[in-house]
Amino acid sequence: MSSLAKRSVRHHRRFVLALPLSLLLLFSLAVFHIGVGARPIGPYTVIQALFHFDAKNFDHRIIVSLRLLRLTAAVLVGAALGVAGVLLQALIRNPLGEPHILGLNAGAAFAVVVCTALGITSASQSLIAAAGAAALFSLVMLLSSAGRGGVTPLKVMLCGVALSAMISSLTAAILILDEQTLLAMRTWLVGDLSGLRWESIHHAIYPLLAGLLLAISIAPGMNILALGDNMARGLGVNLLRIRLVAMLAIALLCGVAVSIAGPLGFIGLLVPNIIRRLVTEDIRLMLPLSALLGAVLLLMADIIARVLLAPQELATGIMTALVGAPVFVFIASRFLK
Amino acid sequence: MSRAMRSAGLRTLRLGRFSRVIRPKTLGYGLGLALLAIIVLVSGVLQGSLPIPASDIGRALFYPQTLTAEQHYVVWDVRLPRLLMALLCGAMLGLAGAAMQSITRNGLADPGLIGVKEGCSVVVLTLILLFPTVSLVWRPLAGVVGGLLVALLVVVLSRDFSRPRFVLIGIGVSWFFAAGIGIFMTTADVRNVQTALVWMSGSLHAATWPLLLVALVWLLPAAMVLFITARASDVALMGNHTATGLGVRLPHLALLRFIAPVFLTAASVSCVGSLGFVGLMAPHMARFWLRGGQTALLWGSALLGALLVLVTDTLGRLAFAPLQIPAGIVIALVGGPFFLLLLWRRRDRL
Numbered sequence: 001m002s003s004l005a006k007r008s009v010r011h012h013r014r015f016v017l018a019l020p021l022s023l024l025l026l027f028s029l030a031v032f033h034i035g036v037g038a039r040p041i042g043p044y045t046v047i048q049a050l051f052h053f054d055a056k057n058f059d060h061r062i063i064v065s066l067r068l069l070r071l072t073a074a075v076l077v078g079a080a081l082g083v084a085g086v087l088l089q090a091l092i093r094n095p096l097g098e099p100h101i102l103g104l105n106a107g108a109a110f111a112v113v114v115c116t117a118l119g120i121t122s123a124s125q126s127l128i129a130a131a132g133a134a135a136l137f138s139l140v141m142l143l144s145s146a147g148r149g150g151v152t153p154l155k156v157m158l159c160g161v162a163l164s165a166m167i168s169s170l171t172a173a174i175l176i177l178d179e180q181t182l183l184a185m186r187t188w189l190v191g192d193l194s195g196l197r198w199e200s201i202h203h204a205i206y207p208l209l210a211g212l213l214l215a216i217s218i219a220p221g222m223n224i225l226a227l228g229d230n231m232a233r234g235l236g237v238n239l240l241r242i243r244l245v246a247m248l249a250i251a252l253l254c255g256v257a258v259s260i261a262g263p264l265g266f267i268g269l270l271v272p273n274i275i276r277r278l279v280t281e282d283i284r285l286m287l288p289l290s291a292l293l294g295a296v297l298l299l300m301a302d303i304i305a306r307v308l309l310a311p312q313e314l315a316t317g318i319m320t321a322l323v324g325a326p327v328f329v330f331i332a333s334r335f336l337k
Numbered sequence: 338m339s340r341a342m343r344s345a346g347l348r349t350l351r352l353g354r355f356s357r358v359i360r361p362k363t364l365g366y367g368l369g370l371a372l373l374a375i376i377v378l379v380s381g382v383l384q385g386s387l388p389i390p391a392s393d394i395g396r397a398l399f400y401p402q403t404l405t406a407e408q409h410y411v412v413w414d415v416r417l418p419r420l421l422m423a424l425l426c427g428a429m430l431g432l433a434g435a436a437m438q439s440i441t442r443n444g445l446a447d448p449g450l451i452g453v454k455e456g457c458s459v460v461v462l463t464l465i466l467l468f469p470t471v472s473l474v475w476r477p478l479a480g481v482v483g484g485l486l487v488a489l490l491v492v493v494l495s496r497d498f499s500r501p502r503f504v505l506i507g508i509g510v511s512w513f514f515a516a517g518i519g520i521f522m523t524t525a526d527v528r529n530v531q532t533a534l535v536w537m538s539g540s541l542h543a544a545t546w547p548l549l550l551v552a553l554v555w556l557l558p559a560a561m562v563l564f565i566t567a568r569a570s571d572v573a574l575m576g577n578h579t580a581t582g583l584g585v586r587l588p589h590l591a592l593l594r595f596i597a598p599v600f601l602t603a604a605s606v607s608c609v610g611s612l613g614f615v616g617l618m619a620p621h622m623a624r625f626w627l628r629g630g631q632t633a634l635l636w637g638s639a640l641l642g643a644l645l646v647l648v649t650d651t652l653g654r655l656a657f658a659p660l661q662i663p664a665g666i667v668i669a670l671v672g673g674p675f676f677l678l679l680l681w682r683r684r685d686r687l
Binding site for chain 2: 096143144146147148149154155157158159161162163165166167168169170172173176177265309312313314315317318321322324325326328329332333
């Protein structure tokens, strides 16, 4: 058996091990996550509430009416960000790729703020966010693909940083000029999972599913893309189509995440790097794992953000940045010469 | 004077025993910029929610006792400190950017970009929130300490500051400290947070005469260090071997020229909050318009930086009056495209 085939078998074995493990982790974290709050609830009560709901029990009512919402949002957003991170890093062939760093979150936030300021508060907030993310991301990709070296890591990062700084300052200007919008958006803009409503999750679910389906459909092509442009072209892959579909999927996933929880950073950076180091580099296997791991990481961040300085709560986005930024520095110092 | 020097636009200036090689064109541009800054400054004094008639400008500036009490207050306690602060901070940031770019030989290096701003903000915020009674004068000192520590951290992490990696690692470090600022913002007492927010967003309206004096005290020594080392760093740009052979002590030079910009940036951040992109834009514009060595570059960046902050602050103040947009936001709106233009021009090398 060739070494390549052996490696692939090893990756499959690791995947089979990692999948149930991360599912288990997700479930236990979810139970713990529901228990955390102003009124702590034990794990046993949580499980009881989920499987034998008793309308007369106060704890059960808290869980179903309040805490389940936050849990669902965290899981959905985490999964979307994880998958988006995997696609993004495969697309730009760069372990530093991340929706927040490349300006997708800033673009989505800008689109949402503009629409709110203009008084358009339709149900399709996540689609608006996705459009903003897609617009800014395609601008970043266009600018950074100029020049001889193509999309080099440094160029794409610097373009992303500059464009998101500019767009964020536009957002800030709008918020300063329009107090009404500022009041409505203030908590949302930090990247926080509090103050959610079920409707926003209902509206986000279809774009999320569409993004995930697109991601799965291009996974084999993305694998070939990793071999390099020329090799992929020789193997009969339509590069432009794959890239466009990947960008669409990334924009949809980021739009969903931003419309639910605001701009949350660094989940999309951590997830693909962890999976690639521990399990596999095969995109087809990475996708389901990244959804699970993204949810796990976001749940952890959310739990820590609420427990660390209790009774005060930190915004979830701050927690992910505190952990994610050092990882970014570490990868940057290893990866770039 | 040789023909080569003449054709490069150099002329000799003689005044008795004193003689010096100058570049009249560069001097002319410099004077023009200074004049422009003065014009913007004067017109900035006149404009605002209480307009002062243009015919009264001489009276307002030179015979303040003839003004009404209201006018006197507006001109001398509100507008002048603010405009002068814009000039000073712009000059500080421009100088810092010029020095940093030349010592790192990295056109994208800006002390504001590599986390000095955020490190400074974290320390100053700690000061504001934990010891609210400490006077304004101590803020720059604390800020400088924080900024220096962060700059050192970035250098240690990237090991070598002439590589492009340096900027990216700096950006990562600045994200970390930005999250640290976020912790303060979400957990501290609301009134303190409001004070901090006003300071952070890079608006100049809190400028007062004492704060102006503090900024000047920080500007002067750092600027002197930069101008004194300007000639040595001209030589250093010829390459390490040549410079060492010509007697430049490179480690000392690098240390001085690295610390001074951090000082300047940290001091300006502690005085008026974060104004991004000035340190990046001013030196590039100066290099585009003014030819000459480091001395010309330093003067040009200081002037252009001052002009940039002055113009953007006046714009932010007047464009949507009575609402005010912080200068930091207006600068970022202009600076983002400028940064992209720089990237575009070196697209083959990154």
